[in-house]
Amino acid sequence: MHDPAPTMDKSEPPQPHRISAGKLMMIAVAAILLGVLMIKHDLSTDSGPPPQPVPAAAQPGASPPVAPSASPDPDGAPVMRRSQPVRIKIPRIKVDAPFIGLSLNASGVLEVPPAADRNLAGWYEDGVTPGARGNAIVLGHVDTMMGPAVFWGLGSLKPGDTVEIARADGSVARFAVDSVESFPKDAFPDERVYGKTTDAQLRLITCGGVYDKKAKDYTDNVVVFAHLLPPT
Template identity: 55%
Template sequence: MGASQAGRGGLVALTACIGIWLVGTGSGEPVGPPLPSPAEALSGTGQARYPGSIDPLSGSPPTRIRIPAIRVDAPLTGLGLARDGSLDVPPPDRRDLAGWYRNGTTPGAVGTAVVVGHVDHASGPAVFYRLGALRRGAAIEVRRADGRTAVFTVHAVEVYEARRFPDARVYGPSPRAELRVITCGGGFSPRTGYQGNVVVFAHLTGTY
């Protein structure tokens, strides 16, 4: 995602952040998806943040994402931009579906690729409900249309308030092949839904 779009990136998953399931239960309790530990936040600079990085692949559309540590195995659909300039989201009735920004970097190619998905659904948790439980070193596998699977290693997991979403930090360009996986998170209000986003930062470390 380019810098011009990153300026509006704080809206990236807000349309998926209503918290349909929790609203439906009338829950006022502090329950919901897991949040990342402060120990998983970004730290260090340069190559220290990218152990095991390999050279980027050529571009190819992704077709599926697997995150074994949180039992995610989901198809991917291409997403564009909504009328307000925010990134669109998968259909709300498809809790098993994730999406990638089709006008940006394809996962595995040089730059920052973006994948988003719902945190919950009217009847319960959705595809990225447990995203905040990921830890550094976890693997993310993205199958591509060219038959190759790009393997990413998580180097940070963070949660941000929507009004303080760090566009450049999340969407900024990279000379490496990087991936961001985003869903809703943070505090929850029955009136307005989730108050922010969980963001996973990962870099390419293998292929098969």
């Protein structure tokens, strides 16, 4: 049995962590409104805290299969052409959700998927598309006031689990999870999560950790690190 969920004033949702547009350029990808990705749901539908990742040090490394490249690449890694994502599937945690494109608002902060739809993922549409070279950033609510949301089970993923992203050109980008980690929001590793890569990688981001009643927010962010698999 878990402790009762904290009471939250629904008129005052958690405030986002703001990162300037200048910093977005420096790290080459949008800052995420990590503070609002988890909005505490109503007590009547409390499902307890979301799954938390196993400490990174205890996670065995995943061994990606060796196969021909999806396209010519100096590093021999698969890379796909740019194409917008339309749907994400994560078989292990039964995720099957459409995408919505996210952009920066007037303050230079990335918007988040509407909380009214619990089964919706967002991606930074001015950044890398999943499967293309670089870090593709995908985010989703872990829960809302209506109950668990699309990325509720993200923290339970393990190295080797797969993520499938259907794209507008009819292709499917398949990723293998490398690690699932939790970071305090006040010590988020921007460069590691958002920094440039020479291959095609994916970052799935949501909220986790302990709910801070005073701040009306969660203390951590859960990040899934994954790489593109060769075509089958």
